[in-house]
Amino acid sequence: MARIDAVASWAEMMRDTLSASAGLLEAIRATAPFAPDAILPAASRLVERLARDPQMALRVFADEVADPIADRVVIALGFAVANPARDLAGLLGALAATAREQAAMNTRIQIARARTRTAVRVITGVTLGLGAALALLDRRFLAPYGSGVGQLALLIIGGLFAAGFAWLSRLSQLPDPPRLLAPNPSVPAQRRDSADHSTIEPSAKSAAASGGR
Incomplete structure (x- = not known):
């Protein structure tokens, strides 16, 4: 979200300067x-390369920032060049x-998911706390789990809990949206001193179409 906000701030700076x-x-x-810290190194290297080939x-x-919003800005700038x-x-x-x-939407999603994670922690804590309390205060209640069938039942319950936690962890991950500009796989990320010289113009129409939608 910091990277998205940084791209937005820099786009606004360029807008005001162009005005x-x-x-x-x-x-x-x-x-x-004066670009925000999240993209300042990439922006500084951009200025160094501009004189050779804009x-x-x-x-x-775009490859260094690796963000769909940055791709849109780069496509617009490349087309304007x-x-x-x-x-x-x-x-x-x-x-x-x-x-x-988009940054505001991501924030709302994270807040909603934080509530879900809090509920999961409470349920897990109550379940484990109840089991510990029964083990300390009333071992006779847990006696059936000492048999082979009981151990199998505990194994199944533990597996279901583990699967549920893995599922919740996967749901809590916010996937990155696909980029508009495919990265060059032959150039290592963050150290792209030389890259393909293909222009950005062919992707401009797709960016404009996605922006229009």
Whole structure:
């Protein structure tokens, strides 16, 4: 969520700089040093690569950040580098708003799942506490579990508990949405000093379509 918020803040910085009649590359160079910490290293390396090949620099930046929202921003910037854009500032503002909405939605999901995890902890604690109390205070109640059938029953119950915990843990994971730009598998993450020189233009239509939906 910090990365999404960082991309949104940087997009807003570039939007405001472009509104002041600055060129696109100048806006990137002017705002990159002030990008939020979550993307500051990648933004700094982006500025270093801009002079050699803006398209390649943007593509490597997208791979380093590795976030769908960053992909949308990169696609918009890459398309604007190759083609004149009338309202790039407005597009960046819309992308920033989308990023903030996604971060807020993720926060709501995490809060809802935190309530579920709390309920699971309470149920588990009560169950284990009751078993410990019976073992200490009334061993005769647990005597049937001392037999072979009782041990088998305990094994089955323990397996069901373990399966339930594994299932709940899997449900609590928030999967990352798929990226719009496929990463280059031949270049290690976080150290992409050289990458493919394919332009970002072919993906612009798909990004625009997804944004329109």
